[in-house]
Amino acid sequence: MSEFLQNGVFLNGTWHAGTGGLFTTIDPATQSPSFSAHAASREQVTQAVEAARLAFKSWSRTSRASRIAILEAYAKALEARGQELAQAISRDMGKALWESTAEVAAMVAKIAISVRAYDQRTGSREEASAFGRTALDHRPWGVMAVLGPFNFPGHLPNGHIVPALLAGNCVVFKPSELAPSAARFMAEAFVEAGLPEGVLSVVMGARETGTALLEAPGVDGVLFTGSVTTGTAIHAQFAGRPEVVLALEMGGNNPLIIWDPADLEAAADLIVHSAFITSGQRCSCARRLILPEGRFGDQVLEATKARIERMVLGPWNGAEAPFIGPVISVAQANLVGAYENKLQVLGGTTLVEARIGVEGPAFVRPGMMDMSHAQEPADEEMFAPYAQVYRVKSFDQAIRRANATRFGLAAGLVCDDRARWDDAVLSLRAGLINWNRPTTGASSALPFGGPGLSGNARPSAFYAADYCAYPAARQEADTAQRLSAPGLA
Structure with a gap:
């Protein structure tokens, strides 16, 4: 010592x-x-x-x-x-x-x-x-x-x-x-x-x-x-x-809306970089993923699952450069397991189970839980690689779901329709709004902050x-x- x-x-x-x-x-x-x-x-x-x-x-x-x-x-x-x-x-x-x-x-x-x-x-x-x-x-x-x-x-x-x-x-x-x-x-x-x-x-x-x-x-x-x-x-x-x-x-409980872009693989890339980079330990990480009901949303989630499985987790000085390392502590890693259990009790459906401690006691392989038909969870920031998923019927419903938070730091939209983006800019209650970019894409040449508890x-x-x-x-x-x-x- x-x-x-x-x-x-x-x-x-x-x-x-x-x-x-x-x-x-x-x-x-x-x-x-x-x-x-x-x-x-x-x-x-x-x-x-x-x-x-x-x-x-x-x-x-x-x-x-x-x-x-x-x-x-x-x-x-x-x-x-x-x-x-x-x-x-x-x-x-x-x-x-x-x-x-x-x-x-x-x-x-x-x-x-x-x-x-x-x-x-x-x-x-x-x-x-x-x-x-x-x-x-x-x-x-x-x-x-x-x-x-x-x-x-x-x-x-x-x-x-x-x-x-x-x-x-x-x-x-x-x-x-x-x-x-x-x-x-x-x-x-x-x-x-x-x-x-x-x-x-x-x-x-x-x-x-x-x-x-x-x-x-x-x-x-x-x-x-x-x-x-x-x-x-x-x-x-x-x-x-x-x-x-x-x-x-x-910080924030940030939403990312995925709405029918032509390139679903790019959409999955943006989800992974928004939700899981830095092991989910950025205040601008997407905590809530909002997708349309139907085949396209299913395909995006499957592509995201595949990326999670291929994702390299490891120490910063490992032989292979990792995409993410551990969370800050073993205690924080264990909180992810408790959080996942809490969402299941509320009626959530596991899409990807978080794998805790496989690469080491503080490592967490990302998880996702579908909360579309569950009880409303606490509006909180889980500082870890874990995302809630919501499936909605309309873009208006997606906007309402995105704004259903006490926070207001970051939000994102992935789509090819400029008119939808123009609507989102006026409708989303957040200080950092990204179009076809990760929610974590903040610039030092712009203000960083937002309304609510952010x-x-x-x-x-x-x-x-x-x-x-x-x-x-x-x-x-x-x-x-x-x-x-x-x-x-």
């Missing part, structure tokens, strides 16, 4: 041992430890927030050009560490190496996208007026707490951190204890890039560390990606505190600039102005 013991606190440009409890991250493919550290204590979390508060004045007044230069240097430092970082991500959370490599590339690309987003979404302007000038610029909030998820432990928190720093905020980052290694590479890349001390701190640990960060005095904003349970708890915690900015991304109306990705700075309107005259008004001598 000692070879995995790391420092768990990055403060004022240096790594320190945490003084909290010991936590260990388990590689879900091998069940061996991949990372271990003592968590940041409440006192260390408070120190990190205080250091950020102290650094804020100088960093917020650093020129935009200088901040961009540091972030561009950070991108180069990440790129130089790309292979090692991708391996660390795969080792921590189990995803295929080709996926982790793509994640690192998205992290590097985020800098240029964030600069463009800042210019378009916020930025500055000045205009002449009758009395002098009007002007608009955007100011940073102060200290942002960033809480990262395990499924994209580099890319998703990076998508908060980069725009926050670009706007002039300071950041205290708590990575997921299930996949903390990426945070080490990120912090070290920032040091190499010349980020001033105190501007970014990292506090590692589990729930206790996150609680300490949320309760720390001096936090001006909370930027969170994770489950609806945790996100709504954060929302409740800050009720009555409108001065704290909350940007909460909380967030709190603060979408991330390209729109992260919106919650990282507030507008400051100015009216200016070079000299004091004499004013007159009726009734004033």
Whole structure:
């Protein structure tokens, strides 16, 4: 275990041992430890927030050009560490190496996208007026707490951190204890890039560390990606505190409608990539597949079943590159079995039984359950490679079924009829809508978020600039102005 013991606190440009409890991250493919550290204590979390508060004045007044230069240097430092970082991500959370490599590339690309987003979404302007000038610029909030998820432990928190720093905020980052290694590479890349001390701190640990960060005095904003349970708890915690900015991304129970495309094999490909990529551990994965009754729907499901049977499951560094690896833990794998049993009790018909533990205790070969004639299941996000199937008589019924959720993150339509797509765009209640593309096809150059329990109306990705700075309107005259008004001598 000692070879995995790391420092768990990055403060004022240096790594320190945490003084909290010991936590260990388990590689879900091998069940061996991949990372271990003592968590940041409440006192260390408070120190990190205080250091950020102290650094804020100088960093917020650093020129935009200088901040961009540091972030561009950070991108180069990440790129130089790309292979090692991708391996660390795969080792921590189990995803295929080709996926982790793509994640690192998205992290590097985020800098240029964030600069463009800042210019378009916020930025500055000045205009002449009758009395002098009007002007608009955007100011940073102060200290942002960033809480990262395990499924994209580099890319998703990076998508908060980069725009926050670009706007002039300071950041205290708590990575997921299930996949903390990426945070080490990120912090070290920032040091190499010349980020001033105190501007970014990292506090590692589990729930206790996150609680300490949320309760720390001096936090001006909370930027969170994770489950609806945790996100709504954060929302409740800050009720009555409108001065704290909350940007909460909380997943979805996403629908994918398949409606008579000519190429049923392509439809099956899109189902597999929508529902099962990253072992179903993307918040944009399709959880509900909606198909027409009849022969075409039967054929699509048969083609999907065939792909599941051929699908390569394996460790990230296996001899054959896998399509998917394990889910994050043995406990999560066992939840899939319990979930499948629950759907059967409700009257569901098994189309493909999830095979749990065949390739290893945390591996799950995808499953599908027909719920067309069953009792309505709970509207929840099962973060695993499992899909409910619904067969419907009409396209209107498909739309109603798609919208029957408290969430609203992603939705998709596979069809060849442009008129149906135009109708779906206006009818589907989701923030990310894909036509003949996987539901997981999100772009950093677009907003990422949606209505309902998928967030709190603060979408991330390209729109992260919106919650990282507030507008400051100015009216200016070079000299004091004499004013007159009726009734004033």
